């Protein structure tokens with residue numbers, strides 16, 4: 093059985109069999125739809141299903157039940173269950189096609205107890221363009237690629253030749269523990285990018301709430317630099333959560349940024365503070381809701397672990413947030429284990 097899929101904005105139609113993903117069917121028909129990770133982890137292929145039904149083996153990690161109920165679908169996992177009309181209305185244009193390039197490690201430095209700043213320089217000296225909020229895939233050479241958000245401040249002079257990543261150590265993680273600690277200046281790493289559809293929607297002139305945990309702040313740092321430099325953004329409240337003060341590795345930088353911009357507020361939130369901590373306590377989403385019990389007029393940008401994103405999305409939608417203005421960057425990880433080292 094096959095169904096007719098119509099992509100409204102592009103005025104293209106193609107057939108999709110019931111057993112294949114809509115993205116695979118599009119590709120077979122020569123129709124290029126936005127996509128990146130292809131395991132339902134990044135949300136780049138999110139579309140609004142205007143007519144029809146899709147189905148999944150299981151709900152993809154980057155699609156909340158609320159978003160699915162509101163008619164959004166991730167095409168790399170969704171299979172058509174009827175004819176479909178899909179809309180890519182909210183997709184941000186990519187500044188440049190992704191490509192694989194050689195980089196050299198310029199530096200590694202600890203940012204906190206379990207976070208490392210890795211700065212890579214492009215070996216070919218060619219400037220590169222990314223949209224703040226995007227990510228790259230890093231190829232360890234002997235294992236499958238690992239995804240990391242671009243933390244570089246796009247306005248900074250070096251951003252066109254360098255790439256800054258903030259990497260949290262995963263206990264037992266092949267890249268973030270074993271390989272990262274062995275990297276030295278001058279080592280070569282292949283990187284593919286820029287990837288992903290996360291970023292600032294400048295057509296939504298609504299007050300902005302950003303919420304992140306841990307290294308989820310990395311893409312927001314990059315976005316904030318560009319947004320605040322433009323001088324033309326709605327008010328932005330950033331809530332950043334960690335367990336203890338040491339986890340908030342950009343605390344001084346963000347505090348300074350807030351002091352420089354009247355329209356930017358930074359709210360650090362600790363889930364395990366000591367008695368002396370003067371700031372917000374608990375989970376980051378609870379701190380957001382304490383300040384904004386009604387989110388119906390806001391645009392929301394969420395970055396971090398899939399669990400935080402799922403919990404926060406649910407709580408924010410229950411407080412009036414519209415899925416249409418809820419943008420997420422979920423730090424899922426590839427399901428497959430690292431591939432065996434080449435002999």
Ligand SMILES: Cc1cc2nc3c(=O)[nH]c(=O)nc-3n(C[C@H](O)[C@H](O)[C@H](O)COP(=O)(O)OP(=O)(O)OC[C@H]3O[C@@H](n4cnc5c(N)ncnc54)[C@H](O)[C@@H]3O)c2cc1C
Pocket residue numbers: 129133134227238239240241242258259260261262263264265266267268269288307308310311422423424425426429430
């Ligand atoms: C779009 C995107 C952007 C990302 N950006 C960042 C970023 O900016 N900074 C950052 O620190 N991370 C980021 N991540 C998560 C990062 O890709 C993974 O943590 C990383 O791939 C782990 O690699 P590893 O080789 O160390 O772990 P692996 O050897 O692949 O995994 C070891 C074990 O840990 C589990 N695991 C792996 N990753 C995680 C995780 N994140 N949380 C919990 N358990 C895990 C695995 O299931 C496995 O059991 C991002 C992920 C995505 C999809």
